Amino acid sequence: DIQMTQSPSSLSASVGDRVTITCQASQDISTYLNWYQQKPGKAPKLLIYDASNLETGVPSRFSGSGSGTDFTFTINSLQPEDFATYYCQQYGNLPYTFGQGTKLEIK
């Protein structure tokens, strides 16, 4: 199975800040990577697919990059509604696997 190592596990930031989350795959997954946002009591919401493609309707302050084993997710100019938990997920091979999650909290 492909292991996804996501860091940090938690992050405190302020409105307007730029934050970055990383995800490392245990083997090459090309760009078969999604990034999700999840708020309490809600299903995960897809933000980025194929490592760097912004899902329709998602604000442009969200971005993703990377290929192979190393990936980065960035939020520019944090907004109050961005405080949530974020997950990476690979779909290069079954079983699909997720990172452990990053809880983004208000400083």
Added chain:
Amino acid sequence: EVQLVESGGGLVQPGRSLRLSCAASGFTFDHYAMHWVRQAPGKGLEWVSGISWNSGSIDYADSVKGRFTISRDNAKNSLYLQMSSLRAEDTALYYCAKDTLRDWGQGTLVTVSS
């Protein structure tokens, strides 16, 4: 618009069985693989099982292999998860998801407890 609506969750005793359903609409169901993903209370996301468009390829997480069975009925635009020999650690919100997990339902809660 893609819609995925799960049902069938509830409280069940350890060792018993439960069948989850997922009703799909808004897309051509028989063109896509489908999956079940779960989330235990306060925990992260875990892929459970997936099935190809024609049921020709099926896979399971090691944690449920031999106990859970995924199936689909393309005529009814529906996905199923038959869960047997349930354990306390199967307690979770179960989501169905489409293709590469781009679209998710709202989930159905399964609680395994005596």
